[in-house]
Amino acid sequence: MSFEAVIGLEVHAQLLTRSKLFCGCATAFGASPNVHTCEVCLGMPGALPVLNREAVTLAVRAALALDCTVHERSQWARKNYFYPDLPKGYQISQFDRPLATHGHLDLEVEGSARTIDILRIHMEEDAGKNVHDDVLAGSRSYVDFNRGGVPLIEIVGAPQIRSGAEAAAYMRELRRTLRFLDVCDGNLEEGSLRCDANVSIRKVGATTLGTRTELKNINSFRFVAAAIDFEIHRQIAVVEAGDAVVQETRLWDAQAKVTRAMRSKEEAHDYRYFPDPDLPDLVLTAAAIHSARATLPELPAAKKERFVDALGLTAYDAALLTEEPELCRFFEAAVAGHKNAKGIANWILNELLREARGQPLAALKLTPESLAELVRLIDDGTISGKIAKDLFAELVTAGGAPAALVKERGLAQLVDTAGIEATVDAVLAANAGSVAAYRAGKTNILGFLVGQVMKASGGKANPKIVNEVLRRRLG
Amino acid sequence: MTTPKPPVQAEVLRIAALARLVLSDAEAEAMTPELAEILAHVAKLEEVDVTGVEATAHAVGFATPLRDDVSRPGLDLERALANAPERIGDGFGVPKILE
Numbered sequence: 203m204s205f206e207a208v209i210g211l212e213v214h215a216q217l218l219t220r221s222k223l224f225c226g227c228a229t230a231f232g233a234s235p236n237v238h239t240c241e242v243c244l245g246m247p248g249a250l251p252v253l254n255r256e257a258v259t260l261a262v263r264a265a266l267a268l269d270c271t272v273h274e275r276s277q278w279a280r281k282n283y284f285y286p287d288l289p290k291g292y293q294i295s296q297f298d299r300p301l302a303t304h305g306h307l308d309l310e311v312e313g314s315a316r317t318i319d320i321l322r323i324h325m326e327e328d329a330g331k332n333v334h335d336d337v338l339a340g341s342r343s344y345v346d347f348n349r350g351g352v353p354l355i356e357i358v359g360a361p362q363i364r365s366g367a368e369a370a371a372y373m374r375e376l377r378r379t380l381r382f383l384d385v386c387d388g389n390l391e392e393g394s395l396r397c398d399a400n401v402s403i404r405k406v407g408a409t410t411l412g413t414r415t416e417l418k419n420i421n422s423f424r425f426v427a428a429a430i431d432f433e434i435h436r437q438i439a440v441v442e443a444g445d446a447v448v449q450e451t452r453l454w455d456a457q458a459k460v461t462r463a464m465r466s467k468e469e470a471h472d473y474r475y476f477p478d479p480d481l482p483d484l485v486l487t488a489a490a491i492h493s494a495r496a497t498l499p500e501l502p503a504a505k506k507e508r509f510v511d512a513l514g515l516t517a518y519d520a521a522l523l524t525e526e527p528e529l530c531r532f533f534e535a536a537v538a539g540h541k542n543a544k545g546i547a548n549w550i551l552n553e554l555l556r557e558a559r560g561q562p563l564a565a566l567k568l569t570p571e572s573l574a575e576l577v578r579l580i581d582d583g584t585i586s587g588k589i590a591k592d593l594f595a596e597l598v599t600a601g602g603a604p605a606a607l608v609k610e611r612g613l614a615q616l617v618d619t620a621g622i623e624a625t626v627d628a629v630l631a632a633n634a635g636s637v638a639a640y641r642a643g644k645t646n647i648l649g650f651l652v653g654q655v656m657k658a659s660g661g662k663a664n665p666k667i668v669n670e671v672l673r674r675r676l677g
Numbered sequence: 678m679t680t681p682k683p684p685v686q687a688e689v690l691r692i693a694a695l696a697r698l699v700l701s702d703a704e705a706e707a708m709t710p711e712l713a714e715i716l717a718h719v720a721k722l723e724e725v726d727v728t729g730v731e732a733t734a735h736a737v738g739f740a741t742p743l744r745d746d747v748s749r750p751g752l753d754l755e756r757a758l759a760n761a762p763e764r765i766g767d768g769f770g771v772p773k774i775l776e
């Protein structure tokens with residue numbers, strides 16, 4: 203029997219605001235417990251929520267970038283349930299009138315194009331964080347409400363994903379898009395991007411959906427594919443053994459590499475959604491939505507295409523440069539200073555990434571402007587590639603202006619043929635054995651002699667002229 | 678116009694459970710006709726002719742007000758935790774949470 207998987211992803215993305223969705227408490231990650239809390243986000247009686255304008259702006263930007271219809275009127279709803287991390291006994295969310303609907307995300311999976319529909323995007327507040335610490339709490343737990351009330355968007359994808367690999371590609375593309383939009387920092391480890399997956403299987407060709415399980419706790423890209431593929435195989439084994447898949451929430455156990463049913467018994471959901479009486483509708487004018495659309499930044503997929511078509515980069519390099527916004531901005535700023543995009547891309551992808559050793563580029567002393575200047579000095583023949591590499595390493599750690607350093611230290615390339623001839627003659631005189639070998643037919647020894655001349659010139663001789671002079675003298 | 682079916686006691690118990698209310702049998706029995714009366718009362722609204730009236734969830738005619746994204750200090754930690762049923766470290770103590 204042949205099965206296919208049906209997977210739908212629900213992604214929560216934390217919006218990059220300074221303050222929470224309905225109060226002025228800070229959203230900063232990593233503070234000590236409960237210092238970013240107030241009457242509103244602790245759910246104290248009488249406190250009233252006031253919506254954060256920037257959160258709306260960011261949510262609208264994400265929705266438009268994902269080609270959704272943004273609704274001029276959306277509604278706040280209370281999602282009612284009891285859990286210790288929810289102080290009000292309800293979460294403020296959106297239900298039957300969400301901010302946006304009917305979008306899609308285009309992605310590439312193993313070389314072929316795929317489009318996954320986005321059913322809806324709604325805004326909501328985050329819950330607090332349950333902490334279990336055996337030493338401090340013993341047989342109890344405690345709640346930290348710093349995260350409670352932080353603005354999120356939930357992006358609900360259509361159940362059109364068929365494998366763990368596709369799910370991982372979807373997550374990566376979504377993360378890349380949100381990061382280029384400055385909507386979300388995309389940090390899975392800190393929980394600013396979270397993924398729940400609804401997974402079911404059915405016989406190939408069947409049109410009805412099988413019983414689904416919900417996977418939670420998938421907090422790394424490596425786990426997305428592994429957790430989903432495990433769950434698909436588990437469900438197939440259950441069905442092939444003649445049993446039925448049980449509808450339940452399962453957690454990915456990264457150590458054991460299995461999914462497990464949650465120990466706490468979940469009751470059937472009945473959230474009794476109703477419109478929040480404290481919050482009138484969110485109303486956006488058509489003009490505001492139009493202007494948000496007009497000011498959307500260029501998305502990574504479009505950048506990649508432009509880097510290939512207009513700047514002549516390889517598809518591979520263009521893909522690498524559009525993976526992270528920071529790297530992409532560095533590249534574009536450098537290209538603005540000197541038009542050799544391919545040369546700059548090579549320096550960034552080969553030298554800069556190696557020197558950065560995983561540090562953020564902002565921590566390096568090298569600026570895009572000085573990289574542009576360095577590449578210009580190579581392109582106009584002022585310095586050799588060897589000098590450029592030495593200079594580059596210094597620019598990364600100490601900074602400085604390449605043209606000024608070249609002038610100050612006399613690093614400009616020697617292009618004076620007479621001077622190079624004198625150096626070549628001296629090197630040939632000192633390497634009589636190699637010269638004889640070359641003349642006897644071991645022509646590959648030329649490289650060694652070029653190296654000796656370059657060394658004698660302190661790396662400053664123009665290699666093209668060195669080659670010419672050597673061939674002439676030896677020929 | 679449709680008259681809602683009067684609730685049965687099982688429904689009253691289910692709604693009570695969702696609200697974390699523990700009702701005795703006697704209370705549930707007394708509350709069943711009471712809930713039926715409330716529902717019948719609210720159902721009277723269905724008698725109003727709302728043809729051509731746009732549905733709304735609010736009586737106020739304005740959009741939700743917006744504030745600028747400015748962060749300000751929260752409550753003093755001691756005050757924030759003052760009403761906690763139990764304090765554990767700087768957190769609100771709760772029964773152990775199983776996952």
Ligand SMILES: [Zn+2]
Pocket residue numbers: 222225226227238239240241242243244351751
């Ligand atoms: Zn607050």
